[in-house]
Amino acid sequence: MTKAMSTKERLAIQRVLMPEQDAEQRSRNFTEVNLGLSKEQAIQEAQRCLNCKNRICVQGCPVQVSIPEFITALAEGDLLRSAQILQHDNALPAVCGRVCPQESQCEAKCVHGVKGQPVAIGYLERFVADWAMTHANQLDSAVLAAASGTGRC
Numbered sequence: 001m002t003k004a005m006s007t008k009e010r011l012a013i014q015r016v017l018m019p020e021q022d023a024e025q026r027s028r029n030f031t032e033v034n035l036g037l038s039k040e041q042a043i044q045e046a047q048r049c050l051n052c053k054n055r056i057c058v059q060g061c062p063v064q065v066s067i068p069e070f071i072t073a074l075a076e077g078d079l080l081r082s083a084q085i086l087q088h089d090n091a092l093p094a095v096c097g098r099v100c101p102q103e104s105q106c107e108a109k110c111v112h113g114v115k116g117q118p119v120a121i122g123y124l125e126r127f128v129a130d131w132a133m134t135h136a137n138q139l140d141s142a143v144l145a146a147a148s149g150t151g152r153c
Ligand code: SF4
Pocket: 048, 049, 050, 051, 052, 055, 056, 057, 058, 067, 068, 071, 109, 110, 111, 112, 119, 121
């Protein structure tokens, strides 16, 4: 079992930059400019979250997504649990992760923003939602296992 990171260690992590197509490339196609985070980038960004007891970021979310919980699961590398938490609260996380104005909602409330940059909640929502779409079989199996009383959900 790995040692839990300290608050100081979490605060020292820089906010991730969203990879994007370069200008020349994107002028020649109609695909998304933002390319999405890699798993390693997403987990590192999730490790910035302080899992605050006062879940102030949730207050900024119109649908009250369990933000600290889905991010903490992601930081622990448990993508299945992270996706389950996210999908429990929001039927369209891949859309919200792309089009919600997080800078004036959840991220505007994040305590990291007091002295630096907020946790990239929108990027993480998009990452987990996209992961869930490509791992639907794992999510379905987890739901079936929970329904039969043999697994967690
Ligand atoms: S306010 Fe920021 S650091 Fe605290 S739980 Fe929410 S996302 Fe994490």
